[in-house]
Structures are given as C-alpha cells and as structure tokens.
Amino acid sequence: MAPTNLQLQLQTLIAEGLNELDIPKEPASLYEPYRYSLDIGGKRIRPLLTLLACGLCNGKIKDALPAALAVEILHNFTLVHDDIMDSADTRRGKASVFKKWDQNIAILSGDVMFADAFTHLEYYGLKSDFSKSEYLNVHQTFTQATVTVCEGQALDMDFVEREQVSHQEYLKMIQGKTAALLAGALKLGAIAAHATSTQQEALFNFGMEMGVAFQIQDDLLDATADPEKFGKKVGGDIFEGKKTYLTILALERANESDSSFIQQVLDSTQPSQTDVDKVLDIMHSLNVIDDIAEEVNQHYNSALHELDDFNDSEYKHELKNLLIFLQNRDH
Template identity: 70%
Template sequence: MAQTDLHKKLHAFIEKGISELTIPEAPESLYKPYSYTMGLGGKRIRPYLVLLSCGLCGGRIEEALPSALAVEILHNFTLVHDDIMDSADTRRGQPSVFKKWDQNIAILSGDVMFADAFKQLEFYGREDSFSKKDYAEIHSTFISATITLCEGQALDMDFVERERVDHNEYVEMIKGKTSALLACSLKMGAISAHASENQISSLFNLGMEMGIAFQIQDDLLDAIADPEKFGKKVCGDIYEGKKTYLTILALERANKQQSQKIETVLAANSPTQHDVEDVLQLMKDLNVISDIKKEVDLHYSNAINSLDLFRDSDYKQELKNLLIFLKNRDH
C-alpha cells in the first residue's frame, strides 16, 4: 500500500507518542521488558485506526492519542502473554520477552503494561472538553474489548481440545481475538472526536467486519496463496492439523468418506504432500474455497459501505484505501 502524506504524518505521530511514554527505569526487571516490547515496532494498525477514525469524524487527533496509545500498549501486552502461552522464542524477528528474560518477568511486565494501557485513558477524565459520559464510554469500550479479546483467546484454546467446531463458533472466536480491538480502536477514535451515535456505531461495525474478513482471508490464503509471495509453506495449516474456517466448513459439508479422509490427514504427524493436496481438492469440490472467497468479499464490502455515512475527506479515503488494499492482498 502506497504511503500517503497523511499515512506518514499519523504514523510519525504514533511513534512520537510511544517514544514519549513515561516508563520508569526501576525496577529494571519490570520496566525494561516493557520498553523493549514497545520498541520492537510493528504495523501499529490499531492506533492508526484510532487516529483515522478521529479525523474522519472531524476531531483533533491530539485528543485521540491517549486512546491510540492505550490500544497499542494493550495489544503488545497480549503479545507478551501469548508468547508465554505458546512458549514462543521470537517476536517480530527478535527474542520474545519470555525468551530474553523468563516466564515470571514476562508475566509481571505484561501486567504493568496492562495497567499502563488503562492509565492512558485518565486524559479523558482530566480534560474539560470531555464529559463524564464521554469518559465513561471510552472506559466501557476499552474494558468490553479487553474482556471480549480474552474470551476469544479462551475459545481458540478450547477449540484445540475439541473434536468438532461449528463455523459459527469459529466466527465468534474471530470476533474476540481479531475484531474486538479493531472495532474498539475505531469506536474510541470516534468518541474522542465527539462523534454522533450513528457515526460511532458505523465505525464499530466497520471494525468488526474488517476483523472477520481479515482472519478468514488469512485462513484462505494459507491454502491458495502463491508460495513465492506468501513467505511460508502453503497449506501449512493442513500440515499442522489446525482447525481453520476452511477445514471446519469442509467437515460440515463432507460425506462420511470425505470426513474420514480430512480427519485422518489433519490428525497425521507428518502428512504427505499428496494427502494434503487431496484435502485441498476436497475443499474445492465442496465449494469451500469459492464460498469463502465470496464471504471475505462480503465482509470487506460491508466494512467499506460503513463509510457511506461520512463526508469525503483525506481520512475517509485513507481508511477506504486500507480496506481495499486488505481486500485485494494475495499474501
């Protein structure tokens, strides 16, 4: 996606805000992992959405920055704890906090990040331009997203142990793990701009649709992406026996013989390429691939259509361009 002047401006504003976070130096074992994590970079998509939403609603992006920082700190907190649960050695090409320090330090530094994320929102309780209702709504939005995110993670963990998962349950998991914080980001940006209820609702829905589309699309690309562009093994989810939107739909549509084939390959420790290709072909025969492509397009279209409520602006075009870019991505 080409970087516009607005894109560069907002990302520079976010990085400046992160660099100016007040993170104490001691105890070093608590705060150094926090600083390290925030310095690992990343796409900063959530704070970017906060600022875009605020600008789209005619607000001052300076007043949205505390919300942008809050969602980015919270997101990074979840990554620190995810790496503990997954025993992950790396994060963004660097040693994870869990690996660089240890589990106890990763837990504790994650906890202080969690607290500091909420601390950013004190801005809205101090500023005269925000009412008690505004402050309460921002807090409520952030808390609800945090709880929903945890619920999504719990569902994802539960699914690993279950034999079968319904595709509607899988979408609910996506709403928690992926959509919740995206929708929260857009909603908080709108609230910080004193937007109307209709505008706030439209942007929240945009975030939910965007998250569902993105995650289902990820599952789809794992199976059909160009190997040279994808950067990892195509059909890796099948090789690893993961429950994805594709395998769940395929099992729901398959007859007994087809189900046995799919389940056998997913359960195998080292399935052959031939077996994996057979499962992929079954998915095509059952119209799983074609139907999921349509579903991804529908969710992205719903997200884009949510922008119809807003007047034309650079912020609207930037958000629309982001959605179109994501919709058309092939890896």
C-alpha cells in the first residue's frame, strides 16, 4: 500500500521527533546501542496509530507526539530484550544490539530505553491543558500496556515447554504480546486529544481486534500464502515445530490418531515434506483453515465497527484503509 500524503506527513513528524531525542553521548556503551536500535528503522506503525487516533478525535497532533515517541521507544526496548531471550543475531536486517555489543550491554541499554520512554509522558503533567486525571490516565494506559506485553511474552515462553496449549490461552498470549501495545498506542492518542472515555475505549478495542486479527492471519498465511510472496515455504511453522493457532486448533479437533501424528511431526527435528503436507491436509479436513480465515475476518470487521461513531475525516479514512489493506494482504 503506497503511503498517503497524511501518512507521509505523520511519519515525518515521528522521524523528526526521534532524531531530536536528547540522548546523551556518555557513557557510550549505554547510549550508542539506544540510538542504534532506533536508527535501524522499522515501520513506526505504533506511533503512527497514536497520531491518527489523536486526529480522529479532533486533537492537536503535536500534543500526541510525546506519547507517540514514548510508545516507539518502549516498542524498541521490547525488541532489544526479545533478541536477548531469542539469542537473535539480526533485527531488521542488521545486527541486533545483543549481537553487535553483548548481552550485558543490551540488557542495560534496554533498561535505560524503558526508563526514558516514561520521561516523554511528563509532557502531559507539565502542560496546563491536561488535567490531573488525564495525566494519570496516560500513565496508567502506558504502564498497563507494558505489563500486558510482558505477560504475553511470558506466556509465549511458557508455551514452548508445555505439551498442551488451548486456543483460548493462545489468544490471550497474542492479545498481550501483539495487540496490547497497538491498543495502548491508540488510546494514548485519544487521551492526548481530550477524547471521551467512550472514544478512548473504542480506539483501544480497535487496536486489540486489529492486533489479534493480524497475528492469527500471520499463522494462517504460513499455511496458505504463496511462498515467494510470504518469504518462506508453505507450512514453515510446522517444519519448525511452532505452536500456532492452526496447530493448536487442529490438535483440539483431531481424533487420537491424527492428533498423535500432528504432535509427532511438530516434535520431529527434521520432518519430511510429505509429513508436513499430511498435517496441512488434516487441517483442511477439520475445517481449521476455513474457520480461522472466518475468525480473522470477524476480528477485522469488529475493529472496523469500532470506528462507526467517529465523524468522517482523513484520519478515519486512513485507519479504515489500513484495516482493509491488512485484511486483504497475502504475505
């Protein structure tokens, strides 16, 4: 999807805000990795959502920028620490902080990013336009999003060691790991616009539904997408033995024989193409693929419905187009 003029304007504001961050130079081992993690890019979707939400609620975009920067810094902090937990050598095509420096430096730089993210929220306590209750709301929303992301990550790690995971538990995990910060970013934009509690809740729900839909859709595309577009072969998650929404639901629905076979393939260090294809066939026979595709659409449609009561504007149009683009993506 080609960026619109509005999107380019908001992304420019975000980029300028990040470039103007007053990140100290010393100690270099602490702050160089901080700046590096921001400079290696990313889609900046979370801060963009904060600014779009503010505009949707007729707020001043400049009032949402501190929250947008806080959200982006927090997101990058989680990536720095995720790479440590995953022993990941790369991030966005470049060496991860963990790889470029070392584990101790990555931990400490992540910690200072986390702390610095909160300093940007001070704007709402210092500016007379914002009430004490709004300032408190900003902090509570940001803190709760952080806690929920950590809970989601913890569940994801727990699931690796557990033999059985229910699809309800998996949904709770992605609500935390993927959706919570999207939802929090949108709500922060609404608060920055002095929006009503109803508008704040609608935008929070919009983010939750969008985040859940996106993650389930990612799992689905692994089994259905064109491998040349998706970047990996069909059934890649099965080859890697990952617990996904598809494999979890298939295990819940399968008879004892099929369930045992699916688990055997997932546990195998080098499953054959034939075995992976058979797992995919089982998923189709159990209507797992079709039902999950329908569930993805339900989540996207629920997100779209949350925008119904907002006045028409370029911001609403932007959010709707983003949803439609995500819903129709094939990789």
